[in-house]
């Protein structure tokens with residue numbers, strides 16, 4: 001009897017309604033996205049995790065997430081990933097053509113009928129900026145704003161984790177980390193707070209629709225103060241070494257950093273050195289109803305073996 005295998009239109013509608021409550025998290029093996037997926041699962045949401053390598057998201061699958069292969073560089077995975085979800089967290093990786101990747105992701109989301117997008121951007125995003133990183137994020141954000149989908153754009157300051165992500169090996173080897181920010185203060189943000197704001201918006205899109213949030217901690221620190229906190233946490237002396245911007249660029253080149261990223265990292269150091277990253281924003285507290293996490297490197301020092 002073939003008819004028992006056929007789905008009536010009503011059954012299909014019901015199935016789609018159930019699917020539509022699912023929230024897509026792209027890049028779910030990455031720092032922020034992984035924490036977004038974790039928080040959504042903890043709060044009982046139905047999650048689809050879009051990842052390049054599903055084997056690396058086995059633990060999310062074990063916790064009930066639907067894990068699908070999603071690769072910005074593989075067209076065949078794009079549209080399908082957004083099919084049947086109502087809300088999506090869009091992360092564009094830090095690669096040279098990330099504005100194009102973001103545009104393609106937004107196009108797929110729109111085509112699939114996604115209603116709400118939470119998009120990870122960056123502080124200072126501005127489509128008219130001379131600084132390519134700010135310009136690309138700004139263009140990407142503009143694509144979301146113009147898409148007709150409701151959105152929340154998240155513009156975090158510098159992540160607290162950066163010192164481990166980018167300088168963990170150097171600190172382990174030499175006990176110091178380098179920069180060109182002088183003694184200017186920077187207001188870092190915890191990547192967990194960024195993820196928490198994203199998850200909160202994804203679970204309550206009506207409240208957060210068409211908002212752009214600047215995400216920071218509430219305390220601006222100099223790099224010497226960061227070094228002091230790292231020393232306390234690691235139980236040994238860790239210092240900050242300030243160098244000129246030219247020297248900083250040369251060090252990056254010596255490490256094999258490609259020119260576009262030398263430009264990006266030097267631009268970011270200039271932003272810090274000019275004191276443009278020192279002002280706290282109230283948005284984390286406003287959205288989460290609690291103070292932002294302070295800079296406390298203890299657990300990071302332990303897990304990163306610094």
Ligand SMILES: NC(=O)c1ccc[n+]([C@@H]2O[C@H](COP(=O)([O-])OP(=O)(O)OC[C@H]3O[C@@H](n4cnc5c(N)ncnc54)[C@H](OP(=O)(O)O)[C@@H]3O)[C@@H](O)[C@H]2O)c1
Nearest residue numbers: 027029030031032052071072073092093122156157158159
């Ligand atoms: N670090 C900061 O201080 C800071 C501040 C503000 C904004 N941001 C922005 O935050 C974003 C980075 O977030 P994050 O630190 O959470 O990133 P991350 O940890 O580097 O994770 C990036 C994720 O993107 C995935 N990915 C890479 N290439 C992909 C592709 N072609 N297709 C699909 N997925 C791909 C990675 O997958 P794999 O695991 O397979 O590699 C990973 O899951 C960037 O847009 C950056 O500009 C960063």
